[in-house]
Amino acid sequence: MDDPDSLGRYAEIASNSGVPRVARLTPRGRGAVATLRLEHAAAILDADPPLFRAANLRPASAQVIGRIVFGSFGCDAPEDVVYCRREEQVIELHCHGGDAAVARILRDLRERGVTVEDWFEQESRRLGLFAAECRSALARAPTLRTAELILAQNSGVLQSAVERVIAALPETSRAARLLEEIWRWRHFGSRLTEPWRVGIVGRPNVGKSSLINALAGYERSIVFDEPGTTRDVVTVETAFRGWPVQIADTAGLRTAAGPLEAEGMRRARDYLATADLVLMVFDRSQPGAAIDLQLLAEFPTALVAANKCDLPDAWGNTTPSTAVQVSATTGQGLGELVDQIVSRLVPETPTATTAIPISHRQGETLGLAREALLRNDVEAAVTALREMLTSG
Numbered sequence: 446m447d448d449p450d451s452l453g454r455y456a457e458i459a460s461n462s463g464v465p466r467v468a469r470l471t472p473r474g475r476g477a478v479a480t481l482r483l484e485h486a487a488a489i490l491d492a493d494p495p496l497f498r499a500a501n502l503r504p505a506s507a508q509v510i511g512r513i514v515f516g517s518f519g520c521d522a523p524e525d526v527v528y529c530r531r532e533e534q535v536i537e538l539h540c541h542g543g544d545a546a547v548a549r550i551l552r553d554l555r556e557r558g559v560t561v562e563d564w565f566e567q568e569s570r571r572l573g574l575f576a577a578e579c580r581s582a583l584a585r586a587p588t589l590r591t592a593e594l595i596l597a598q599n600s601g602v603l604q605s606a607v608e609r610v611i612a613a614l615p616e617t618s619r620a621a622r623l624l625e626e627i628w629r630w631r632h633f634g635s636r637l638t639e640p641w642r643v644g645i646v647g648r649p650n651v652g653k654s655s656l657i658n659a660l661a662g663y664e665r666s667i668v669f670d671e672p673g674t675t676r677d678v679v680t681v682e683t684a685f686r687g688w689p690v691q692i693a694d695t696a697g698l699r700t701a702a703g704p705l706e707a708e709g710m711r712r713a714r715d716y717l718a719t720a721d722l723v724l725m726v727f728d729r730s731q732p733g734a735a736i737d738l739q740l741l742a743e744f745p746t747a748l749v750a751a752n753k754c755d756l757p758d759a760w761g762n763t764t765p766s767t768a769v770q771v772s773a774t775t776g777q778g779l780g781e782l783v784d785q786i787v788s789r790l791v792p793e794t795p796t797a798t799t800a801i802p803i804s805h806r807q808g809e810t811l812g813l814a815r816e817a818l819l820r821n822d823v824e825a826a827v828t829a830l831r832e833m834l835t836s837g
């Protein structure tokens with residue numbers, strides 16, 4: 446359908462009703478059913494030859510709003526689809542969930558001049574960027590607990606809190622206090638869609654892989670009692686008390702290493718430099734080695750686990766006083782370890798009414814408002830705060 450005349454004809458049809466657009470609502474990848482949302486596209490579907498043929502023989506633009514209709518899409522080798530006109534100018538098309546069916550429908554629509562956009566773009570245009578960010582975050586929430594907090598923001602908690610900051614102006618000190626209350630949750634907010642990152646360090650054979658497996662509850666990394674087995678950063682995603690956590694088993698940090706292990710160690714150190722928490726593991730059944738002490742000194746804020754507590758203790762009173770006694774083999778102490786990990790990652794638990802910025806942009810915009818308040822620029826602060834809520 447490259448014929449410029451026909452493209453011109455479709456453009457004319459489009460210009461009569463509004464810009465025709467389509468977005469895929471369901472995620473990429475194989476699924477049973479895929480859903481596309483079309484705007485201002487009924488006339489394009491009905492243009493000769495029609496792209497959509499309903500089993501009830503009515504044209505797309507004459508279908509009753511809210512009625513679900515079976516039909517076929519496409520001129521050659523049509524696809525079975527379910528069609529529903531949701532609003533005057535909004536259609537949902539449900540087709541086979543494979544990528545091929547979706548790609549083919551999008552191609553046919555694009556050839557008739559329909560703009561293909563992504564779901565986020567469509568939501569931002571329809572609802573504004575702020576609401577689209579909330580919905581996008583909700584779709585990516587890894588746990589029920591994080592989804593509940595995002596839902597609260599989507600239901601007005603964040604918006605009301607930001608409006609209270611604006612209402613407090615021009616009294617800048619009060620506004621700054623209220624703003625600080627929201628801003629301080631920005632890192633936490635970013636973890637509602639991306640897990641907290643915990644890097645495990647310890648010399649080879651202390652039981653890091655075993656501990657991760659025990660914590661995650663399933664076998665993920667290779668457990669093998671020959672030093673240097675874990676050459677890469679192997680990550681496992683799990684949830685502790687409803688908070689999403691990624692645990693990384695770093696390459697056994699040791700001095701004598703080949704080039705492959707050296708690369709593993711470099712990646713491990715990169716991960717550790719940006720991790721939310723470092724968990725240092727040592728084997729309490731073996732006397733402390735220089736590298737154990739080096740690691741304790743290198744990561745002074747690390748949470749320390751004394752593993753293999755099912756075996757006799759070789760550390761005695763040299764054991765760091767805060768170390769949690771665990772056994773990856775028997776599971777002893779794991780509950781206490783999880784509690785300590787959670788209290789380090791989430792030192793303060795938000796309530797259902799805590800305002801939390803949930804996107805990078807929201808955090809940045811609050812930061813701009815905060816800087817503006819610090820220099821007493823009320824106008825710039827209000828502009829940034831309003832933009833955060835409504836920006837399109």
Ligand code: GDP
Nearest residue numbers: 649650651652653654655669670753772773774
């Ligand atoms: P990593 O090199 O630090 O990842 O250590 P691994 O997880 O591969 O464990 C090394 C060896 O220690 C394996 O033979 C494990 O079965 C054993 N091991 C790990 N944790 C424990 C534990 O808590 N108790 C005992 N008795 N053995 C353990």
